[in-house]
Amino acid sequence: MNKLLCFTGQQPIYLGDFDFMQNASKSMLTCIARALMDQGSDTLNAILQGVEIMYSIGGNDIIWSSGVAVLDGEILPVRSGIATGSASTSLYFHVVEETSGDRVFKNGVTHDCWATRYAIINTTAADGILVSTVQRLHKVEEESDDVVYTGASQSSQISSGKLIRKNGFWFIDVSLDITEGTYNTLGSVQFSGVKPEHIAELALKTFPFIMAINTSYYNHDSEEWGTYSWVAQPVQVSFTSETSSGSGVFNLSIEPYNTSVHLNGVAKLMEILCI
Secondary structure, rough: OOOOOOOOOOOOHHHHHHHHHHHHHHHOOOOOHHHOOOOOOOOOOOOEEEEEEEEEEOOEEEEEEEEEEEOOOEEEOOEEEEEEEOOOOOOOOEEEEEEEEEEOOOOOOEEEEEEEEEEEOOOOOOEEEEEEEEEEEOOOOOOOOOOEEEEEOOOOOEEEEEEEOOOEEEEEEEEOOOOOEEEEOOOOEOOOOHHHHHHHHHHHEEEEEEEEEEOOOOOOOOOEEEEEEEEEEEEEEEEEEOOOOOOEEEEEEEEEOOOEEOOOOOOOOEEEEEE
């Protein structure tokens, strides 16, 4: 970026030097904003952070939070506020400049030498920038790899299943509908369209887990089911991919940890964390 070069030897300083320093910082920030927004025009408008607009339910209030915005190429803080209106009311950005820091010059004239600039929002259209036309700049510092895969049950015991990747961890969310009996397998869920890198993370791996089962015992005297309660049941989960199809098909199988398991009641929900 541009900078003012300073030397020893009683270097003369002029007002233009201060303008040069301020413009050096401003031009660099404008270049960064233009690069992030991928815009080639001279007019740059974007919401960088905050400025969340909310409408009261059953009322006449529009409320917005504070934030940061680029308006005509200038990065400014945006102050929070409230206005009367509804979702159909047009809102506008306006730039406000307040001066302070008065100085008495040698010619006897007093000037404010500090300028504080910020943006406000109101319903006045004159000289404003329509808020609805200003794009919101999403965070680009890192690409999120969070994803949710919804699977199709391959057995009558499983009613639904999801495979969730969040913050580098894998979660399994499976709903089961299991009546009383002894099981050698608890079923499987098939997922389609799974990314190859996600298949590589889990394929051909087996994990031991504890499954939470909402179980109830049947009272033969009253011919009624008793109160449901949660119990722990050890199971193992294995993942296999159908690499021959090349379509990102991925199978999740749930098996008893031992050869078989006897379940009394109904297993409704299982949430498993895979690290």
